[in-house]
Amino acid sequence: MRQRRLRASILVVLLTLFLGMGFAAERAAVKVTDVILATTTSTVDTGLLDVLLPIFEAQTGYKVKPIGVGSGQALAMGEKGEADVLLTHAPAAEKPLVEKGLVTNYRLVMHNDFVLVGPAEDPAGIRGMKSSAAALQKIAQAKALFISRGDDSGTHKKEQELWKKAGIKPGGAWYQESGSGMGQTLLIASEKKGYTLTDRGTYLAQKKNIALEILVEGDRDLLNIYHVMQVNPAKFSKVNAEGAQAFVEFMVAPETQKLIADYGRDKYGSPLFFADAGKSEEELGK
Amino acid sequence: MGALGEGLVEAIKMLVTGDPEVLEISLRTLQVSGLATLISVAIGIPVGVFLALKRFWGRELAVSLVNFGMGLPPVVVGLVTWLCLTRYGPLGFLGLLYTPTAMIIAQAIIASPIVAGFTVAAIQSLNPKMHYQILALGANRVQFVWLLLREARLGLLAAIIAGFGGVISEVGASIMVGGNVKGSTRVLTTAISLEISKGRFELATALSIILLAISFLITALLTKLQQHRRQPQ
Numbered sequence: 001m002r003q004r005r006l007r008a009s010i011l012v013v014l015l016t017l018f019l020g021m022g023f024a025a026e027r028a029a030v031k032v033t034d035v036i037l038a039t040t041t042s043t044v045d046t047g048l049l050d051v052l053l054p055i056f057e058a059q060t061g062y063k064v065k066p067i068g069v070g071s072g073q074a075l076a077m078g079e080k081g082e083a084d085v086l087l088t089h090a091p092a093a094e095k096p097l098v099e100k101g102l103v104t105n106y107r108l109v110m111h112n113d114f115v116l117v118g119p120a121e122d123p124a125g126i127r128g129m130k131s132s133a134a135a136l137q138k139i140a141q142a143k144a145l146f147i148s149r150g151d152d153s154g155t156h157k158k159e160q161e162l163w164k165k166a167g168i169k170p171g172g173a174w175y176q177e178s179g180s181g182m183g184q185t186l187l188i189a190s191e192k193k194g195y196t197l198t199d200r201g202t203y204l205a206q207k208k209n210i211a212l213e214i215l216v217e218g219d220r221d222l223l224n225i226y227h228v229m230q231v232n233p234a235k236f237s238k239v240n241a242e243g244a245q246a247f248v249e250f251m252v253a254p255e256t257q258k259l260i261a262d263y264g265r266d267k268y269g270s271p272l273f274f275a276d277a278g279k280s281e282e283e284l285g286k
Numbered sequence: 287m288g289a290l291g292e293g294l295v296e297a298i299k300m301l302v303t304g305d306p307e308v309l310e311i312s313l314r315t316l317q318v319s320g321l322a323t324l325i326s327v328a329i330g331i332p333v334g335v336f337l338a339l340k341r342f343w344g345r346e347l348a349v350s351l352v353n354f355g356m357g358l359p360p361v362v363v364g365l366v367t368w369l370c371l372t373r374y375g376p377l378g379f380l381g382l383l384y385t386p387t388a389m390i391i392a393q394a395i396i397a398s399p400i401v402a403g404f405t406v407a408a409i410q411s412l413n414p415k416m417h418y419q420i421l422a423l424g425a426n427r428v429q430f431v432w433l434l435l436r437e438a439r440l441g442l443l444a445a446i447i448a449g450f451g452g453v454i455s456e457v458g459a460s461i462m463v464g465g466n467v468k469g470s471t472r473v474l475t476t477a478i479s480l481e482i483s484k485g486r487f488e489l490a491t492a493l494s495i496i497l498l499a500i501s502f503l504i505t506a507l508l509t510k511l512q513q514h515r516r517q518p519q
Contacts, residue, residue, distance in 0.1 A: 036384065045483045050468070065384045067465040068480075082372050082383075183483035206485035238373045 035243035037066045038075075038083035040154050041181045043226075044068035046201040046272055048263055055259070056250045062243045070153030070181075078103055078229070081236030085244040087251070089199075089226045090154035091281065092161065103229040105248045110260050110273040111225045111284050114158055116216035117186070117203060118144075118195035126195075132219040133166040140166070143174040145194035149185050150177025154224075159197045162221060186210050199224050201264070201272040223284055226273070228252070252277035293491020300492055308493070312500060315473040318386050319454040322393030326449045329398045331442065334405025335431060349406060355399025360392075364459030367392040371463060384465040389473070392459040397449035404448055408441020409434060443512035447505055454501050474500070 043049050044066060053064050067077070071088040078086045079102055086103065088094060097103045116126065116135055124142035126135040139146055148170070149156040163170050176194070178185040182202040189196040190210035203214070216222075228251045233241035250256055257275035264272035276284060300308045337349050369375055371383040371391075382388045412434060420433050435442065457475035464471030466480060474497040481490035 034384075041483065044480070047484070053468075063470075065465055065467045065470065067384065067467075080372070081374060181483050183485055209485050209487060236373075238378075 033063045035062045035064045035240050036083045037064050037085050038077040039087040040071045041068045042199050060246050070151050072152030078231045084240045085230045085247045087228045089224050090157045091225050104232045106229040107252050108276050109226045109228050109251050110275050112200050112273050114222040114224050115214045117212040118215050119193040120213050127215045129216050132221050135216045136166040140168045146175050147189040147194040147196040148177045150179050204268045289487035289491050292488040296488050296492035297495040318389050322390045322453050323450040325394040326397035326401045330401025331405050334402040338406045338409035352399050352402045356403040360456040361458030363395050364462030368462045388463040389460050392463045393453040397453045400452050401445045401449040404445030408438040447508045
C-alpha cells in the first residue's frame with residue numbers, strides 16, 4: 001500500500017511539474033513575441049491572413065494570434081487594451097477610438113465592396129439598381145425577407161447605416177437577424193430565399209454553396225474599407241507596442257500591398273481586395 | 287449530398303497521406319482534451335468520493351451543485367474564463383489567454399463536474415454492506431477508499447468517458463479562450479467551425495470524420511479498460 005501511494009504521489013508531482021513547465025514556457029513566450037490581432041472574420045474566412053501572417057512572422061520573429069470576431073467585438077477588445085493591433089472594416093465606429101486616443105497609427109489598408117445579394121427571382125425587383133438605399137426601400141415596401149447579421153459586425157454596422165440612409169427602421173416578420181457570421185448568414189439567406197448584405201469576398205468564397213445572386217453593386221455607399229491601427233501603448237501598458245507597430249508597417253508596406261492586390265485572383269478570377277495604402281478614404285471608389 | 291461523400295474521400299486521403307496540418311490539429315486536440323480530462327479526474331474523483339461518503343450539513347446542496355455543473359454550457363464557461371484571463375482581468379497577469387493552457391483550464395472546468403457527478407453516483411450505487419465488509423477486514427481509511435474505487439471501476443470509467451466526451455466535442459469555450467489560432471490553439475472542433483464559415487464543407491466533413499474516429503478510438507480504449515475482467519465469473 002505504501003509503495004502504491006508513493007508511486008501515486010510521484011505521478012502527481014510529475015504531472016504538476018509537466019503542467020507547470022507548460023505554463024512557464026507559454027508565459028515566457030507570451031511576453032516576448034506574441035501580437036494579438038483582433039480582426040473581422042472576413043480577413044480570416046477569405047484566407048487572406050493565412051497568406052500574410054507567415055510572411056510577417058518570418059520577417060519579424062513575432063507570432064501573431066489572429067482573433068477573428070466581428071468588427072464590433074474587435075474594436076471593443078481594442079478599447080479595453082485586450083488586443084495589440086486591430087484590422088477592422090467599420091470606419092464610422094473606428095473614428096471615435098482614434099479621436100479618444102485609444103488607438104494610434106490609424107492607416108488605410110485596402111477596400112473591397114459590399115453587395116446586396118438575393119434569390120434569382122428577386123421578389124422586390126431590385127436587380128441592377130444604382131442606389132443601395134433605394135433598393136432597401138423597395139425590399140421594405142415589398143416586405144421581402146431580409147436576413148441581417150444582427151451581430152454588431154462591420155457588415156451589420158454598414159447595413160444599419162444603409163437603412164438609416166433609406167429612412168427605414170427595419171422590423172417585422174420580413175426582417176430577421178441571423179446572429180451569425182457572414183458565411184453562415186449567406187447560407188441562411190440562401191435556404192430561406194432572402195436578401196442580405198455581404199462583403200464580396202465572403203460571397204465569392206461561399207458562392208458554390210449558395211443560390212444567391214449579386215443584385216446591387218457599385219454604389220459608393222457600398223465601399224467596404226479596412227483600416228489597421230495599433231492600440232495606444234500610452235493608454236494601455238500591457239500591449240505589445242513594438243509588435244503592433246511592426247504589424248501596421250507591414251500591412252501598408254509595398255510588398256504586402258502587392259500580395260493583397262493579387263490575393264484571390266487565381267481562385268476567384270478577380271481580386272478579393274484592392275490595396276489602398278497611402279490613399280485617403282475620399283479617393284476610394286472614384 | 288455531395289459534401290458528405292466528398293468529405294469521406296477527403297478524410298481518407300488526409301489520413302493516408304498524413305496531412306501535416308491535420309495531424310498537428312488532431313494531436314493538439316488529444317493533448318488539450320486529454321490533459322483537461324486528466325485534471326478533471328484529479329479534481330472530480332476525490333470530490334465525488336468525498337460527497338458520496340461523507341455526511342455533512344449542506345451535502346445535498348453540494349451534490350445538487352455538482353449535478354447542475356454537469357450541464358454547464360461550454361460557451362458560458364468560455365466567457366467567464368475569458369473574462370478572468372484577459373489582460374486587465376483578475377488573472378490577466380498570467381498571460382494565458384489564447385494559449386492551449388487557457389483551453390485546458392476551460393475544458394477542465396467543463397469536465398470536472400461531469401466526472402464528480404458520475405463518481406458520486408458510482409460510489410453510492412455500491413452495496414452499502416460492502417463498506418462494513420471492507421472495514422471488518424481491517425482496512426484503514428486509504429485502503430477502504432481504494433477498494434471502493436476498485437469496486438466502482440465501471441462507473442468511474444463511465445465518468446472519465448463522459449468527461450472526455452464532453453470536452454473533445456466542445457467548441458464554444460475553446461474558440462473563446464483559444465481564439466482558434468492556427469498552429470497554436472486550433473483544435474478539430476474549432477477548425478471545423480472555421481471551415482464551415484469559409485464555405486469548405488468537404489473539408490469540414492473530413493475533419494468531422496477524423497474527430498469522430500479519434501473520439502471513438504479513445505472511448506473504445508476506455509471501454510475496453512472498463513469491461514476488462516467484467517465478464518461474469
